[in-house]
Amino acid sequence: MSTPTETRQWILTNKPTDLPELSGPNQTFTLKTASLPSLKGDQVLVKSLYISNDPAQRGWITKGLDPERLYVPPVPQDGVMRARSVAEVVESKSSQYSKGDKVLATTGWAEYSVQNAKECQACEDLQGLSLTHYLGAFGLTGLTAYYGIKIIARTRKEDTVVVSGAAGATGSMVVQIAKKMLGCKKVIGMAGSDDKCKWVESLGADMCLNYKKPSFSQDLIKATDGYVEVYFDNVGGEILDLMLTRMKKEGRVAACGAITNYNKSEKSGLKNWFEVISNRIEIKGFIVRDFIAEGKGPEAVKEMVTAAREGKIKVGDENETVVDTKFDAVPKTWMLLFEGANTGKLVTKLV
Incomplete structure (x- = not known):
């Protein structure tokens, strides 16, 4: 096979304010073909194999976003949609990697891309586990869970922990770290179906509540009788508002995500903010990049x-939803994030 000189890419052509559009005159992404630059010294040409799908990507493309308020530069207009991938080296001018090596890189939604070798991470063998876990449990997702529950929330054995989005990529790892690694007294999950709740309980949660049930609010109040010390928040919105009323004095909230509001031009606010004041609740937002910048990522992964x-x-396989996807359908698979279609990490497998 000859070395490719072109690549297909998904370009951000219309920044959304609400749910991204995959067709029509205002479609968010456009499929284009671009020439690949020639390799320079210490660079590699890689082919994307598995693409990471993350709710945070939605925040990087919002129309009217002030770049000064974002922790990474937003995806530029007419730029390649940003994403992390497990990729295969197809040509190398680096002593660090050879043809056939698997690496973790920020390839974006592109079939092929040229990468600086120093910005890639080797995907070493996981002894029988799929390399896709470098995008999930042993990647930024797992590190986010570890950093948030252990360092930001300062969770202890005697704590009761509530986790929203507990069937998602980050939430499912939080449940396990809290219960199995930190030994927390009680872990309560929230998920969007009875089947997902059963799966979360199989991971170690003492119970999991279906937030789509009409009785959810009362179920949560009953489950948190006596109130809780730690809440790991992946969703924001009304569930965060309700959880503010279920926190103990000086309780800690690790604010990880706000997927409830990602696709809404009109954001929902909080009605119970006085709970934060009267009960001295600590709410701390965090970004896993800070943890990685401190050089603590490899130790946590180990x-x-x-x-x-x-x-x-x-x-294992149950920790992720891997979707076979033709390159033409990459945005469609990503949109499954906002339908609650995945259990664990949502990964695009290019076929």
């Missing part, structure tokens, strides 16, 4: 890999 090998946490 700890989680060891926990998986010892059977303390479950990492």
